[in-house]
Amino acid sequence: MKKVLIIAFYFPPLGGGGVQRPLKFVKYLREFGWEPVVLTIKPFRLNYARDHSLLKEIPKDIKIYKAPYFNISRFPLMGGTTGKYLYKPFEKRYLLPDKEIVWNRFAISKAMEIIKEENIDVIFTTMPPNSINLIGEKLKRLTNLPWVCDIRDEWTSDQKRKKHFDSMNRERVQKEKEMELRSLGFADKLTIISDLAKNRISNFNNIPLNKINIISNGYDSKDFQNYTYQYPSKGGKLKIVHPGNLSTREFDSFLIALKNLEQTKIIDPNKIEIVFITSSGKKRITKINNSSIIKFLPYQDHKKLLTDLSNYHLLLLNIGKNEQTIVTGKIFEYLYARRIIFAIIPKDGVAANIIRECNAGIISSSENIPEIEKNLLDVYRLWENNKLNYAGVDENIKQYDRRFLTEKLADTFNSLMESDRDKRVTK
Numbered sequence: 001m002k003k004v005l006i007i008a009f010y011f012p013p014l015g016g017g018g019v020q021r022p023l024k025f026v027k028y029l030r031e032f033g034w035e036p037v038v039l040t041i042k043p044f045r046l047n048y049a050r051d052h053s054l055l056k057e058i059p060k061d062i063k064i065y066k067a068p069y070f071n072i073s074r075f076p077l078m079g080g081t082t083g084k085y086l087y088k089p090f091e092k093r094y095l096l097p098d099k100e101i102v103w104n105r106f107a108i109s110k111a112m113e114i115i116k117e118e119n120i121d122v123i124f125t126t127m128p129p130n131s132i133n134l135i136g137e138k139l140k141r142l143t144n145l146p147w148v149c150d151i152r153d154e155w156t157s158d159q160k161r162k163k164h165f166d167s168m169n170r171e172r173v174q175k176e177k178e179m180e181l182r183s184l185g186f187a188d189k190l191t192i193i194s195d196l197a198k199n200r201i202s203n204f205n206n207i208p209l210n211k212i213n214i215i216s217n218g219y220d221s222k223d224f225q226n227y228t229y230q231y232p233s234k235g236g237k238l239k240i241v242h243p244g245n246l247s248t249r250e251f252d253s254f255l256i257a258l259k260n261l262e263q264t265k266i267i268d269p270n271k272i273e274i275v276f277i278t279s280s281g282k283k284r285i286t287k288i289n290n291s292s293i294i295k296f297l298p299y300q301d302h303k304k305l306l307t308d309l310s311n312y313h314l315l316l317l318n319i320g321k322n323e324q325t326i327v328t329g330k331i332f333e334y335l336y337a338r339r340i341i342f343a344i345i346p347k348d349g350v351a352a353n354i355i356r357e358c359n360a361g362i363i364s365s366s367e368n369i370p371e372i373e374k375n376l377l378d379v380y381r382l383w384e385n386n387k388l389n390y391a392g393v394d395e396n397i398k399q400y401d402r403r404f405l406t407e408k409l410a411d412t413f414n415s416l417m418e419s420d421r422d423k424r425v426t427k
Contacts, residue, residue: 001035004122004413005114007107007136009069009100009129011040012058015051015302017244017329021152022126024220024402025409027057032410037118039111041103042066049245049279053301065114067106072099092168097155097176100129107135115143122413126150130176133183140186146416148409149187152217154197154325155180157204181205188416191215191409194350197325215408217329218400219336223303228310229338231390237270238383240342242316243277243305244330251318254344255289257372262291267380269293275312277305309337313388314379317343317351321366324349332400335360338390342379344372360392 008022026036058064072095095101114120123145125136133149140147156177184190184205190212192198198212232239242251258274261267269292276285277297285294300308309315315334319326324346331351334341341361345351355361362379364372382388398404 001030001033002121002413002417003035003037003118004029004124005039005111005118005120006036007039007111007123007125007132009041009103009132010048011038011064012054013050013052014043015049015054015299018128018152019051019054020220020302020329021150021217023054023057024218025124025406026062027059027220028403028406029410030059031403032407034410034413036062037114037120038062038064039107039114040064040066041069044068044070049299051301053303063118065110067103067110069100069103069106072102092172096172097130097134097179098128101131101134104131104135104138108138111135111139112142115139115145120145122416123147124150124409124413126152127155128153130155130180133187134179137183137186140188146188146413146419147186148189148191148412148416149184150191150215151197151201152193154200154204157200187211188419189213189412191412193217193327194325196350197327200325213408213412215405215412216400217327217332218402218405219332220402221336223306223333224336226307227337230310231339231388232311232313237273238314238380238388239273239275239312240314240316241275241277241309241312242318243300243309245278251285251316251344252288253366253369254316254318254372255285255294257369257376258293259289259291260369261373261377261380262293266377271384272380274316306333306337309334309339312339313383314342315339315361317341317345317361318366319343319345319349319351321346327351327354331355335392335397335400338392340379340388340390342375358392358396360390360397 006022006026010018011022012019026038029036091099123136123139125132127133127150136147136149184207190201190207192201192212192214193216195214198214201207202209202212262269272293273295274293275295275297277300279299282296315337317331317334327350331354335358341355343351343355343361343363344366345363347363347365352363355363362375364375379388
């Protein structure tokens, strides 16, 4: 069986949405003739959620190697005032393109050992962090093996990181841009999550479109084995949930809209409940809206979280107003959960197009609070009259199955192997 070295900074037992993509590829690649060998971090002082239940999804005999990663920002004296004047200037000047760059030396050394020991055929890196591209580039130069660079989030063209780049001096931004152009240009193939992101990456980095394959995020039907598809019965409360940490401020407008409806007594606070399953953002939420309608639950392991979605009528989704190319993994699990998605996202973005294509939800703009109020009130009244029903298009949803998406990745590897073989024959 052909072997692929998968280099993923975020991988179980780390939790959160970022680990799902590499995890599912590892889970299903064998079915398509590829043996995955994983290289990930051995974390030291990493402030990130853990979800050990995800380890059960990895076939027991898959080889997982680790290289040490030292999170300098979590060391003593690196926080507070001292960190502001000591660590932050150091990070801006020397840690390019990100603080995770300190992993690269250890990762490259370990990867070279793995490549020789395991007789690797293809290298696959998945970003973020952006510095992982430099690992792929270095390994490609040292071994001349085919390298597939997976892009979950954009780099210098990423709109949600605009403030980050605006805070940097021009020299640093230029260096990052040079890193991006060089590494993406050197990769044999790029895989990316959407058409819109493909076009932006191509235009921004002068990369031919035929060098970029679209492999979206998706859902794993096996994660829903104990799921109840029947809609919650009438009675009790209209229940709305958002699982996962809040990384943007786009829910501010939702919280204000909810507060307006409650204060004007258009909705009965005894008949509605909003649940945030999160380890962050509680302070900000309660500052904007401290209503008894809003409840908080701690972080849950992934499968339990998905199973519990069956208890809710609406699933909240938020994406920043300038993040048209962002498609979170969460949206696909929402689709498979067969619950109405209440989305506060860019209407001209990829996520909005997916929701429309699958007829799976209601879309509001974060800048239009009256629109959010109206959409929320419409849902509330439908629920009150026992007319709230899910009407998603199953045939369109099926294309986002993780197993099918892994097959597309295997096809990408196969095409590179054939191309590489043809080059050798020609020589």
